[in-house]
Amino acid sequence: MNGHGNENCIAGDKDKIILESGVNETLLNDKIVYVRSCNVAAGLGVICVRNGTIAFIGYVKKYSLGYTPSSMFHPLKDKVAKLFLEPSNLIPISLIKGNSVKDSYRKSQAALLKNFIFMLSTRATKEQRDAAPSLWRNRKYQVVLGNENVTM
Amino acid sequence: MDELNLHDIDPELLEEMKKIVVARIRTSSDDLAITIGDKNYNKEQILESVEKGDEIGLEIIDTQMEFLRDMASGRIYQENV
Numbered sequence: 001m002n003g004h005g006n007e008n009c010i011a012g013d014k015d016k017i018i019l020e021s022g023v024n025e026t027l028l029n030d031k032i033v034y035v036r037s038c039n040v041a042a043g044l045g046v047i048c049v050r051n052g053t054i055a056f057i058g059y060v061k062k063y064s065l066g067y068t069p070s071s072m073f074h075p076l077k078d079k080v081a082k083l084f085l086e087p088s089n090l091i092p093i094s095l096i097k098g099n100s101v102k103d104s105y106r107k108s109q110a111a112l113l114k115n116f117i118f119m120l121s122t123r124a125t126k127e128q129r130d131a132a133p134s135l136w137r138n139r140k141y142q143v144v145l146g147n148e149n150v151t152m
Numbered sequence: 153m154d155e156l157n158l159h160d161i162d163p164e165l166l167e168e169m170k171k172i173v174v175a176r177i178r179t180s181s182d183d184l185a186i187t188i189g190d191k192n193y194n195k196e197q198i199l200e201s202v203e204k205g206d207e208i209g210l211e212i213i214d215t216q217m218e219f220l221r222d223m224a225s226g227r228i229y230q231e232n233v
Contacts, residue, residue, distance in 0.1 A: 004190040015190065038189050062211055065187040069194065080184065113231055130180040133219035136228070140218075 005037030055146035066131030087111035102148035112139035
C-alpha cells in the first residue's frame with residue numbers, strides 16, 4: 001500500500017482513511033503487507049500483526065522522498081527519486097517472485113545501502129548527495145513485523 | 153535505535169542544532185525538494201520550517217542530526233546486510 005499515514009491509519013485517494021486501528025485492521029488478517037506510509041509500523045502495524053496479519057513491512061518514522069522539481073514532468077528521469085523508489089519497490093517485486101518476507105526486506109535494505117553509499121560518493125550529483133540523509137532515515141526505520149519467514 | 157526527542161530537549165541545544173541544519177540546507181541544491189508525509193517542501197520551505205521549529209522543521213533537524221551522528225560514529229560504515 002502506498003499512501004499517507006500516521007501511527008494509527010493509512011489513507012488512500014484524496015487522503016480518505018482506508019485502514020484505521022481499532023476500526024478495520026482485521027481486513028489485513030492472513031495477509032502479507034508492505035506499507036509505504038509515514039509511521040504506520042509504529043502503531044497500526046503492531047496492532048495488525050497482533051490481530052492476525054501474517055507479516056507487516058513498513059516504517060516507524062516519517063517516510064521521505066527526495067526529488068528534483070525540474071524533473072517533475074518526467075518522473076522516470078528523476079535521478080534522485082529513483083534512488084528512493086527502486087529499493088522500496090523491491091519489496092513487493094521480491095515477494096511476488098516468491099521470496100520470503102525476510103529476504104525481500106533484506107534485498108530492499110541492501111539496495112538502499114548501495115544507493116546511500118553512492119549518494120555519498122563523488123559520482124553522485126549535488127542533488128543526490130543532499131538527499132542522502134533522508135534516504136538513510138528511510139532505511140534505518142524500515143522494519144519487519146510478524147512472521148518474516150513466510151512467502152506468498 | 154538511538155533517539156533524541158527534539159520535543160523534550162534543552163532549548164539552547166535545539167538552537168545550536170538549528171544553526172547546523174540551517175547551514176547545511178543553505179548550501180544544498182536549489183533543485184532538490186523533499187516529500188514528507190503528504191506535502192512537498194522546497195529548499196525555502198524547509199529552511200522556514202527549520203527556523204520556526206515546527207513539526208516538519210523538527211523532523212528535518214532530527215533527520216540531519218541523526219545522519220551526522222551516524223556518520224561521526226562510523227555506524228554508516230558498519231552497516232552490512
